[in-house]
Amino acid sequence: MMISNLNNSWVRCFKMGLPKQLEHPQYYADSFILDKESKKHLSLIQNFTKYVNKITDEYYLENSLFILANQQGINLKTVYPIGLKEKVSKMRIKEGCYFTEKSCGTNAISMAMEYKETVVFNGDENYCYFLHKWQSIATPINYPKDKQCFLGILTLDKNHREKYRILLELLQTKLSKKLNENTIPSHYNQGKSLTNIRESVLTLSANGLTIKEISQKLNLSEAAIKYHRTKACQQLCAANITQAIAKSIKFGYISLNTIK
Template sequence: MGDMKSNEILFSYKKCLEIGLTKSIVTPLISLEEEELKRKLQENKKLIEVFRKCVNKVRAQLKKRYIFLLVDSEGYLLDVLCNRKIYKDITDLGIKRGTSFKEESCGTNAISLAMKLKQPIYLKPEEHYCDIFKQWYCIATPFYIDNQIVGYLDISIIEHNMADEMMGFIDLLVYKIVNEYKREMGLESQEDLEKLTDKQIEIIKKCAKGYTELAISMELGLKPSTVKYHKKEIIKKLRVKNFQQAIAKAIKLNLID
């Protein structure tokens, strides 16, 4: 992985030189127009909501002043979470919603390399190409949903070395964001959920056919209270609010016809 990263950094430097990108630029060169940015934000509304929800739960636990960046699959910044002073500082650098993190916009950076390699990348200040990020420690990693990248998460800190535990922390945070996003979008597969038992699948099948709890208990040789218990467990395992939603989700997951 180290050699691959080093080679990709060198290739990226070469590309930056070929396109005539000046190292001394102090602000990204490419940003979305207002209308295009509005469209992007609307398209990624749910991802942004989940990003904010998950990151805000963990930010208070971090002593240092970390910056959390959410970027779409094309490298455009969708959202930033950090304290107010840092937010003002990075906004003054031209880093705001709609900013592009592609090489042609701001040189070699963790996000541009994560986009190339489709895997987590950690960059130290000296490994960045442009002066914009010469004090930044950054780690960026993709969000995979069903083998498709829907965006990238970057955690950065300025003028402080990044703590080693952040490498594991970003994996955990991405895991939480991906699972919450899949749940919100109804994209979960049975592998993502706690497995239903054979008995619970039988119960949900019969409920889908209109059987009453009493009829199910007689058919399966269970107490009515046991049927009620299994129905509550089914709702919990499928992460839904009621049994009608459980039936709909079971059909979607091909658990029942």
């Protein structure tokens, strides 16, 4: 997320007179609208809940809140561990609250809605104080335009931001595949798999190493690392390296436990 985009959002919040001291969202959809939107996105909500519960159980995510919002920024579903119930209740984050700038100030979901891309926020990049303790990540789901939705994670874990980004990309991939009835690319069925070197490149990339650092660690040229990254993306039908990492986790090429 470009600094100028973040600054522009903060300026808009300031000009509309939004109090930074807000302790919870300002706006909530009425029950009729929430019920209508929930029915419209019923399949998505059900699959979102199923996948998030599976992810949180598998990786013991005790300090993370998962959010599904529609194209208007209405929170359709929240999933979080019981240990966060008091904090979430105090912030009044629940089904029906809006994650728009007008309601919550600058936040990852509102920015993902505006720019239609993955957004990663430090806590203090959120405009309002009630979100300052939470690292946040949001991304759009590849879904028909009339049903555009957004995924978000709020986490108190400040040390593994890249892991949460990858988890969100993994969740996005699963939901997009399920809802758009995509199939695994044919080369998986043909038995082709990533080479050991490409698995290593993806694992090291997931741990935040630069191309130069990876080349030194694997004793290969930077050009070779770029080549293997590009080929891994092509083989996984991924638009970028982050998506390639998410897909490689999904298909079992690398383990999330190897990402620090």
